[in-house]
Amino acid sequence: MRQSVFAAALSVLIATPALSDTAARIVTVGGALTEIVFALGQEHRLVARDSTSTHPEVVEDLPDVGYARALAAEGVLSVKPDLILATEGAGPPETMDVLRAAGVKMVIISEIYTAEGVADKITAVGTAIEAEEAAQALREKVAQELAQAVALATANPNPPKVLFVLSAASGRIMAAGRDTAADGILQMAGAKNAMTAFPGYKPVTDEAIIQAAPDVVLMMSSRSNHAISDEEVLALPAIALTPAGQQGRIVRLDGALMLQFGPRAAKAVSDLAKLFHGVTEMPEKS
Incomplete structure (x- = not known):
């Protein structure tokens, strides 16, 4: 568990320069990342989101910068973000290059389709937005709920x-x-x-x-x-x-x-x- 937390934090540090100042204006690209920001109680810092971000419903009141894999740099930059949180695979690459060249801090969060991957995603977002304590509490809560759900679901000896x-x-x-x-x-x-x-x-x-x-x-x-x-x-x-x-x-x-x-x-x-x-x-x- 400690190794996975460290790996998640390390991926954040590699992906972006150190966040010396707390980012007040965040754009999320990826529905799970948007949900995590809300779950961490930091939704007031969101200024825009991508079209895959539809939960909770109130997020649809925010400006939509487009589909995660078909972003336009102009639309993202128009909301003047301090930080872009994006899932792995967001793009296209030329758009991401323009955003980096514009000097916007960016954190790319890995997509790993396991229970541990969910937990590490929460840790990575918490580290990126400097909400580590809340992220640790959320990580533990989600991990416990997920472990219980998976244990029950996988108890079936004859899976469909x-x-x-x-x-x-x-x-x-x-x-x-x-x-x-x-x-x-x-x-x-x-x-x-x-x-x-x-x-x-x-x-x-x-x-x-x-x-x-x-x-x-x-x-x-x-x-x-x-x-x-x-x-x-x-x-x-x-x-x-x-x-x-x-x-x-x-x-x-x-x-x-x-x-x-x-x-x-x-x-x-x-x-x-x-x-x-x-x-x-x-x-x-x-």
């Missing part, structure tokens, strides 16, 4: 095999492989990822889906009127020939809750375990 579908536009399924947030949360929720032959999110063939034979199809819930419905997913030839398709087992969960690995990670694990309940036997909480 789950196909995480990122999108199914035009009938072409984009699924989650290994080393993804979806893969990480499935493992923590006591399920098996049906697609482990490749890393990242990739289009998969009908043959690969049929061979994987998932028990459940998991998708993100969406407020978009253009989101594909459960009925449309079940009608796809590849899905129709799987146990999930034959039993109509499609479950959905809010994408921000499920994939951001922030302070609500324990809720994501518990909610997924409940959604998978009944597919295979799940233990009851005593």
Whole structure:
């Protein structure tokens, strides 16, 4: 535990010059980072956030600087930040270079899709914004909640095999492989990822889906009127020939809750375990 805390703090020190003055104007790029700043009671220092930052709802009152991976330097600089907190992968790289060249302090927080990764993310944010004591308390609270949720979820001796579908536009399924947030949360929720032959999110063939034979199809819930419905997913030839398709087992969960690995990670694990309940036997909480 001490080593992981040290590693998180070290990553912050490497990523940015020492923060000699407390940053009064913070921009967060990454929903989990925004949630952590709120959970640390430092939301009054936020002047903007990216479009993946949607929780708590009040954060949507802040200026939106754009999608985390498609930022425009002008939009970020327009809010005159003292500090930018960004998740690993934020960009594009040329935008990040412009922001650094402008002299804005920047901290890049690693994305590690494990319980320890959640805890280290909290520590890293706390160090960056000089709220170490509050971060330690939050780290301990979240770690305890997450450990309890994972212990219950993974007690199932017969975990379901789950196909995480990122999108199914035009009938072409984009699924989650290994080393993804979806893969990480499935493992923590006591399920098996049906697609482990490749890393990242990739289009998969009908043959690969049929061979994987998932028990459940998991998708993100969406407020978009253009989101594909459960009925449309079940009608796809590849899905129709799987146990999930034959039993109509499609479950959905809010994408921000499920994939951001922030302070609500324990809720994501518990909610997924409940959604998978009944597919295979799940233990009851005593």
